[in-house]
Amino acid sequence: MRRRHALNVVGLLVALFAVFPVVWMVSTSLKSTPEIFSGGPLPFPRSPTLEHYRTILTGDLIPGVTFVDFFRNSVLVALATVLISGLIALLAATAVARFRFRLRTSFLVMLLVVQMIPLEALVIPLFLMIQRLGLYDTLASLVLTYVGFSLPFAVWMLRGFVAAVPVELEEAAAIDGASRAQIFRRILLPLVAPGLAATSIFSFIVAWNELIFALTFLNDQSRYTLPVAMTFFFGRDDTAWGPVMAASTILTIPVLVFFLVVQRRMVGGLAAGALKG
Amino acid sequence: MTTSPTRPAPAYRRGPGRLPYLLLLPCLVVIAALLLWPLGQVAVMSLYDLDSVRQVRGQRPWPFAGLANYREILSDPFFHTVLRNTVLFALANVFLTMVLGTLVGLLLHRLGRRMAAFVGGCVLLAWATPALTGTITWKWIFDDTNGLVTWLFNALPSGLSSSLFGRSEWTGYGWFNSPLSFFSILTLVVVWHSFPFIAVSVLAGLKSLPGELLEAARVDGAGPWRSFWSVTFPLLRPVFGILVVLSTIWDFKVFTQQYVLAGGTQDRPTFMLSIYSYATAFSPPPKYGLGATIAVVLTVILLVVTGVYVRSLLKQEEL
């Protein structure tokens, strides 16, 4: 019993370490400027204020463009990335989880290898390609790039979820005369959907977070995504921690929400994914 | 290449023919176009003397440099500092992330259901926090004037703090000043970000193990240490293998956290390979050839370091 208590205490400490920065970010964003400058350790604001959110949301950060626009751009890019990357990854994951074919291992090794590429080095070649495709200064250029960046890991994770779907179900359907397409749509897709959702958080984070490429590929500021807009707070002016933390909170919350929706499926899926494909 | 005798083949798998390749096709096209082809471009750029944007644009000739860029990089003492920083940082971070992640994974496995769900949720929250905002928050926590850490150190009795650290007033102490303390904070940030993934993966692995094995070990009187090394670890070896490979890849390439914490590409003593490559290529005056060379070197190092693991995984047909 005492052992159990000890474990629980350790568990709480771990939880505290993990969530503390997020709590601190949110609480700073709600503190008044004088309270922030006094630097006290209170993990909650003494008298909560929305002044920093007001600064960000109503302030003329960039003439004619509001924070809401950046938010909308980010959401568009992230959702498109998640959908496209999820679809392509599902097809590929099905191939490696359900079939044994000659280049299967080579493909899996390649998935690992491409993750070793330092992405920042690709700015120039990708920029030239985007420009040749006529996609410069479009959100589509970002979607394309982020699909490429998120795909290797998405396939890697998703193959576990696909493998975890019992093969027998598909066999039974095949015996009943269902075509491959029908099996895929009616059996595999619904069963793997939770896993697909769990995997999509990876792609979502890639697309939601990325700064360097967004900065380079976009010109018109009405198309800026949130991370690009964030850089305006770190310009020549001093770091105003209140607004910065408020902006950070706004940038973080959607990921956390997205994540809370899918997190329960994650452990199960990782179990399958980690072990066998 | 590999066969999986444990699982019966589904009916439609008989004679898969071209189907798997068709399924892979979109993925292969995307990866080839957006990762492999640009990587090839970078490799080509590393062989040329490129220091003007007009050259990149194709308006000026590209003088072929052969391996001159590689020679320049490899003989530069600063590159050796950067390489040392990178390797030491990655080693420390992979080690700490794996140890902490595994311990937390084991802990989650032992906790009651509700507690495990709560702690697991909190841990994953850290993982889901974007690198950009997570790091900005840590930077604020370590702010030298109003940051929490500065406040906490100031709150220590000044006698104690001056005897321990030689200072009683911590406001204005530069937490990011020396490379060592910078790297310590960076390690804290990176481990904080990456241990949750390890923990959850290990937990997932543990859940997939037959409970009787661990039970049997416990009945035999094995302590937690022994039962981990004699039962859990061997069974989960493939999981750990993959996790180490992925962590190594990620920790060698840390960029966002360093970029934010160091406030850009100014703090040269704390450079690591990926930020060095980026700064060389893009800080004025741009040196695309050299920057590309560093990127290629980083990729090759990663291939070599992880190649060993990947080969052993391949041999065991565990991919």
Added chain:
Amino acid sequence: MILTAAMLATACGSSDDDSGNEQAPDPAKLTVWMMGEGGDAQNSFLDDVEAEFKQKHPNTDVVVQYIPWLEAPKKFQAALAGGEGPDVTELGNTETQGWAQQEALADLTERLGGWAPGKDILPDLVKNAQLDSKQYGIPWYAGVRAIYYRTDWFQEAGVQPPKNWDELVAAAKAVQAKKPGTYGIALPGNSELPFYSFLWGAGGEIATEQGGTWKSGLTSAESRQAVKFWTDLVTVHKVAPPASAAWNEIDARTQFATGKAAMAFAGSWQQAAMLKADPKLDQVWGTFPIPGPTGGEAPAFAGGSDIAIWEDSKAKDVAWDYMTVLLDKQNNKKWADSLKFFPVYSDLVASGYNDDKIMAAFAASMKSTKLTPMTPKWVEVSRTKTVTQAMNSSVMKGQKTVDQATTDAAAEIESILNAK
């Protein structure tokens, strides 16, 4: 490649005409890049400029886009690589030569020569925007750094604004003793420009060119005296904290503005930002020029911005018309005043600031300005490798002695500036 770029530029430049000849009609829009975050004052000023510009070009809309200072280099490179860029851009006046070297900017030598007001622009500023004696940028506004101080604290401690280096240290110590928990000076240890006033004040040089070879002056006795003085403020006199080794000017200025330091190095343009942190600060602050070692005013670097035409612009003539409106004397004065910078015309700088308790000290320093080495490679020393900053920081952090640090820095500067 070139063709694509031209086609694209035309496509967005003018909708109904694609003949690229000299008689091209006015483009539908003129893109102007401005550095920083903008703001209400800047917007309304630029609106007025656009209205004036439209009298001549009624069919051209001016589209202003703001680029954060830190991100500007990446943005410029990308724009240059893709052939997509602005027509007119602002750029920091330390960067003009570097971008001219990259062939990003159009040669303005002839246009400037034929533009009467150009003759009145301060010569140092004009020279700073040249490469190989061709003009690539026109100065837009300028400013120097001076020292802000707390008049109330100085009074409490019974000290006067210092006139030389010894008095500076004495004042810092006196105020720091009187006000525990504050620093005498908020020292931007990771910035180079305030330091150069000390270097030049002592008679040192960063680097000079003789017969095509650059030689660094950092190892001279005068330079070492300046480095020693600057770093001693942290290590010996302890009137600035160890963290200041990593502070840039903004960090340092914030210390002053939030009541944590008695003095700070800052430009005149930073008044608004400091008042944002403490709106009542203007009742208790004053300024004095950075002093020379034994008195007088030390030379200051004239920072600021230039305006340039993008080499890839398809509407250079229209762009120039926009620039001449933006830069005419009346607008220049209005703009400089709203920003608390100085206009770039010598006749405008010469008068009108003596009664301003803040601007007077800056106007005094504007009289003796100096430039950093005139070579496009300087930006690598200054921005990429931050050689001077690293030199000072390493001494402040106790990693190197003054002799060692200056020797290393001089060697690095020479190797960069003399590289093929």
